[in-house]
Amino acid sequence: MALTPARTMPGVLELLPLDQIAFQRMLDTIRRNYERFGFLPIETPVIEYSDVLLTKTGGETERQVYFVQSTGALGAAEKGGVPELALRFDLTVPLARYVAEHEHDLSFPFRRYQMQRVYRGERAQRGRFREFYQCDIDVIGKDSLSVRYDAEIPAVIYSVFRDLAIGPFTIQLNNRKLMRGYFENLGIADPERQMLVLREVDKLDKRGPDYVRDTLTGEAFGLSAEAAAKILGFVQVRSTSVAEAFDKLDALGTGSDTFEQGRAELKEVLGLIRDFGVPETHFALNLSIARGLDYYTGTVYETTLNDHPGIGSICSGGRYENLAGQYTKSHLPGVGISIGLTRLYWQLRDAGLVSTAESTVDALVTQMDAAQMPTYLAVAGELRNAGIATEVVLEGGKLGKQFKYADRAGIRFVLVIGEDEIAKGVVTVKDLRREDQFEVSRADLVKALRVELAQAEIGR
Amino acid sequence: MALTPARTMPGVLELLPLDQIAFQRMLDTIRRNYERFGFLPIETPVIEYSDVLLTKTGGETERQVYFVQSTGALGAAEKGGVPELALRFDLTVPLARYVAEHEHDLSFPFRRYQMQRVYRGERAQRGRFREFYQCDIDVIGKDSLSVRYDAEIPAVIYSVFRDLAIGPFTIQLNNRKLMRGYFENLGIADPERQMLVLREVDKLDKRGPDYVRDTLTGEAFGLSAEAAAKILGFVQVRSTSVAEAFDKLDALGTGSDTFEQGRAELKEVLGLIRDFGVPETHFALNLSIARGLDYYTGTVYETTLNDHPGIGSICSGGRYENLAGQYTKSHLPGVGISIGLTRLYWQLRDAGLVSTAESTVDALVTQMDAAQMPTYLAVAGELRNAGIATEVVLEGGKLGKQFKYADRAGIRFVLVIGEDEIAKGVVTVKDLRREDQFEVSRADLVKALRVELAQAEIGR
Numbered sequence: 022m023a024l025t026p027a028r029t030m031p032g033v034l035e036l037l038p039l040d041q042i043a044f045q046r047m048l049d050t051i052r053r054n055y056e057r058f059g060f061l062p063i064e065t066p067v068i069e070y071s072d073v074l075l076t077k078t079g080g081e082t083e084r085q086v087y088f089v090q091s092t093g094a095l096g097a098a099e100k101g102g103v104p105e106l107a108l109r110f111d112l113t114v115p116l117a118r119y120v121a122e123h124e125h126d127l128s129f130p131f132r133r134y135q136m137q138r139v140y141r142g143e144r145a146q147r148g149r150f151r152e153f154y155q156c157d158i159d160v161i162g163k164d165s166l167s168v169r170y171d172a173e174i175p176a177v178i179y180s181v182f183r184d185l186a187i188g189p190f191t192i193q194l195n196n197r198k199l200m201r202g203y204f205e206n207l208g209i210a211d212p213e214r215q216m217l218v219l220r221e222v223d224k225l226d227k228r229g230p231d232y233v234r235d236t237l238t239g240e241a242f243g244l245s246a247e248a249a250a251k252i253l254g255f256v257q258v259r260s261t262s263v264a265e266a267f268d269k270l271d272a273l274g275t276g277s278d279t280f281e282q283g284r285a286e287l288k289e290v291l292g293l294i295r296d297f298g299v300p301e302t303h304f305a306l307n308l309s310i311a312r313g314l315d316y317y318t319g320t321v322y323e324t325t326l327n328d329h330p331g332i333g334s335i336c337s338g339g340r341y342e343n344l345a346g347q348y349t350k351s352h353l354p355g356v357g358i359s360i361g362l363t364r365l366y367w368q369l370r371d372a373g374l375v376s377t378a379e380s381t382v383d384a385l386v387t388q389m390d391a392a393q394m395p396t397y398l399a400v401a402g403e404l405r406n407a408g409i410a411t412e413v414v415l416e417g418g419k420l421g422k423q424f425k426y427a428d429r430a431g432i433r434f435v436l437v438i439g440e441d442e443i444a445k446g447v448v449t450v451k452d453l454r455r456e457d458q459f460e461v462s463r464a465d466l467v468k469a470l471r472v473e474l475a476q477a478e479i480g481r
Numbered sequence: 482m483a484l485t486p487a488r489t490m491p492g493v494l495e496l497l498p499l500d501q502i503a504f505q506r507m508l509d510t511i512r513r514n515y516e517r518f519g520f521l522p523i524e525t526p527v528i529e530y531s532d533v534l535l536t537k538t539g540g541e542t543e544r545q546v547y548f549v550q551s552t553g554a555l556g557a558a559e560k561g562g563v564p565e566l567a568l569r570f571d572l573t574v575p576l577a578r579y580v581a582e583h584e585h586d587l588s589f590p591f592r593r594y595q596m597q598r599v600y601r602g603e604r605a606q607r608g609r610f611r612e613f614y615q616c617d618i619d620v621i622g623k624d625s626l627s628v629r630y631d632a633e634i635p636a637v638i639y640s641v642f643r644d645l646a647i648g649p650f651t652i653q654l655n656n657r658k659l660m661r662g663y664f665e666n667l668g669i670a671d672p673e674r675q676m677l678v679l680r681e682v683d684k685l686d687k688r689g690p691d692y693v694r695d696t697l698t699g700e701a702f703g704l705s706a707e708a709a710a711k712i713l714g715f716v717q718v719r720s721t722s723v724a725e726a727f728d729k730l731d732a733l734g735t736g737s738d739t740f741e742q743g744r745a746e747l748k749e750v751l752g753l754i755r756d757f758g759v760p761e762t763h764f765a766l767n768l769s770i771a772r773g774l775d776y777y778t779g780t781v782y783e784t785t786l787n788d789h790p791g792i793g794s795i796c797s798g799g800r801y802e803n804l805a806g807q808y809t810k811s812h813l814p815g816v817g818i819s820i821g822l823t824r825l826y827w828q829l830r831d832a833g834l835v836s837t838a839e840s841t842v843d844a845l846v847t848q849m850d851a852a853q854m855p856t857y858l859a860v861a862g863e864l865r866n867a868g869i870a871t872e873v874v875l876e877g878g879k880l881g882k883q884f885k886y887a888d889r890a891g892i893r894f895v896l897v898i899g900e901d902e903i904a905k906g907v908v909t910v911k912d913l914r915r916e917d918q919f920e921v922s923r924a925d926l927v928k929a930l931r932v933e934l935a936q937a938e939i940g941r
Contacts (some may be wrong), residue, residue: 025536027581027808029526030566037580037586038521038593045522055864059489059842059872061498061890064507065614066489067527067598076485087528089547089568091602105689106490108549119495121487126497128890130876133498138527142551152526162876169854171873180865296855298862348487382519394629394755402758405517405640412519414592416622430521430588 032143032151039431043378044366047185048136051360054181058173062156063133065115067140071107071421073118076347077135085141086110108140112157112359120161121348130170131162136362150363159263159357161344166354168286171320171340172293177337178324178336179299181360187374189327191334192299196287196320197339200311203273204282219311222256226309230257257408260306263291269306282314290320311423318342322358332368336360342479370381379454380431381410383474387423388414388437396438398468400448407467409474428453433477434470484494492603492611494823499891503838504826507645508596511608511616511639511820515594515639518633520618521591525575527600531567533578536807546570565867568600572617572819580621581808589623590630591709596822619817621804626814628746631780632753634818638784638796639759640759641820647834649787650795653767656747656780657799660771662740663715663733681715686769690717720766723751729766743779750780759836772815778802782818792828796820839914840891841870843934845882847873849899854897860908868926869934888913893937894930 029035036044052424056062068089072209088104093321109115112135120131137158144150158177160170175192182190204215221236230253236242237249242253255273260266270284287306292306312321319340326332338358345353369375384404386397397413399457404411412432413421420437427435437449452473489495496504496724516522521733526551535546548564571576574596580591596616601907603609609905618637620630635652664675681696690713704712720726730744732864746789747766754764772781786792790917798818805813844864848858864871872892874883880897887895898907908926910920912933921929 024534024809025807027531027533027578027805029582030528030530032527035525036523037583041522041524056841057868057870059870061841062501063496063498064501065495066493068490068493068600068612070488070490072485073487084552087549087551087566089549090543090564091547093602104550118487118489122489123497126888130870140528143552152528155852165876168878173873173875293854293858298859310692345487347485348486354668359558385519394753398753398756398758401486408517408530410517411520412592413633415633416625416627425583426588453652 031145068407117345153363175299199283256309491605577805613823636757659743716769
């Protein structure tokens, strides 16, 4: 029989077990923090009805959707447009559908977290993923949602990235009302045109101020040099403390109602973030942040690693006016963020900030003598019952080979129980990490390994 | 704008948050036990190349595959047969592809667990799922794999279902060699014909012995009444202890090499399962088990709930000769099992064996006075830092409404910090589960809640 080459499509990140463990630990850390802040888990199906998924979007997203057809439905698409089913491309649209569908069974404010994979038919390219994890939280209000929730989100972000321990980071905030109001002051009142200006401004980091100034004063926008300068001054506002943020916000002068509302919101949010216990070193005003998505209406967030600005935002989101207008007449304002963990993990690994994990297997019971198998199994059972992940060598073979296996597999403790040990009622423990070994009585084995593992946990 | 009805396709199980928590706890329990036995995690992409997925299978599976096409590729299938991409329909084929693809980076025996969703284009029907979780473990050897691993698998099954605490269960074992050998003795030597007989025998539980006897002695098989009786006697062998199993296996008489090999394997496996510490009440010989899949070659397992035989097997699998012959020339024997958790959860809930979980949120800090927000946030921060999942009411509103929210959301502790409490430096804790309340100083709050939560953990 001819062999089929074993391969996966480009744009997926498939990991070897020890890398998978490292990835899983990041997922667990995120989940733990989301739960600590009182967010509830949901999972939605990967496959949604196409008309549900594609109500709102258009353009780029629609071109990137993966459609799904069961064998019987193949070809049916040609008759009536797009196939009936598609894979979700984010977790926000499924959340909107979920909240609209289960509205009467949910308590509001509805605080949900969701950590699942999403699918986009991206062109194959380094660092572009067609399948990737998103780890989202959102708080959804019914009719209204206090701006205080906008301050809770950065507290969660802080807690997550503190625990992920991938280096210093800054949560950067802006407010779309402040931006819009500021533009109105400059005579850019048309929302469509504001959006276009915001899109140009969004290129500031990539293209630089000269490019943006030229575009804004050029034919397409026709702004005065003064207006362009004011916009560029605005978007370059940064802060290093809450007091400085307040000063800089005050220095922007007075403005329209929208502007004043945005400023008031930003001030309240900045003050509350501090009350939430987030150190002032870890959040800042950044008036250049606009976020690509059109539906953010108030606070917007980006988070960057101080030492790796090139990685870009590792956690973004904001406040939106109405989550599920396409599915329900209920008014559902919300605020949320998303961590694209697959890309983040890939970038961190690339930058040497995460490495292959130690194995989840703590101990390997070697096989000196197959006749002693009942003893080996009993020892392994004791360890497992104590929560120590243990593998037993069932296949046999030379002891050297068994040690090599443990070493390669990243297992820390190798247990040897030979004739001598059995006669003395002890176990020889080789600690491959410390390159050390000790003898311990069977009765004290669990305790001894627990102590060592607890120390490793503290040191982690 | 016309509203799009918010809905999901039939055959998916989407849960409300408290049910999702119950489901997640089951996933966590399974994961913990898989890890305790030294299995390593992997995850594979949902989307695989169609030619990789469909090398081996045919018939039913192929008809149930969901094909995937990005927008640009729509219609391309009509030109060249099936689309290039498809969703995995199990975790075994992706495992085979994974091991073949990463063979040189893996240590053997390769012990992996994988808990992900799979997709089948089933007809819409109660209890039939188009998207469902499989929780698999497999041990894959290179060239060979000791039959001792066949005994480890039931030890894992025992550990998982003991911890899931869904009632008494029995792991039932058979061996395909024993079966085949027994049939050879009866003159049914052709493997094809054996398979057909096994398929009939597999209907014993559903159709009863008379139906099977009639079929075997009828035109299609033409077996003698004696042969049919022997087969029926064979498949009705059960045991209640290892000693009884040995006796019943010995009573089968002598047979071909294959038969003797099967008997020897079964005896070794049964003895070792006991050495692994599995109580004899929880595993048994059941010579009717054949398993539908054609590729099992030795030990086969099914697990049933003693009090709910109607649910059928909740965990099945077995030993196979060669995992990945379609992708690699390496000989990779293995043994493994799968838990179809979505269906199991659904059945357990249907039978009243799992209920909605308590919330993952332990405490709600109410809002008596918005001016005290910094205090509320500080208290919540202290609780969260101590690992106590805490939500703060940021929206305000009447206290009664806040309590109602906690009650409906399944949050156990409601914390009240009003003027009195602030003056006295205390917190009033209402325990909604015990319908009790107590006052505790701010300094002792964390300790008090920890004690209560630890007691709840023990009682769970």
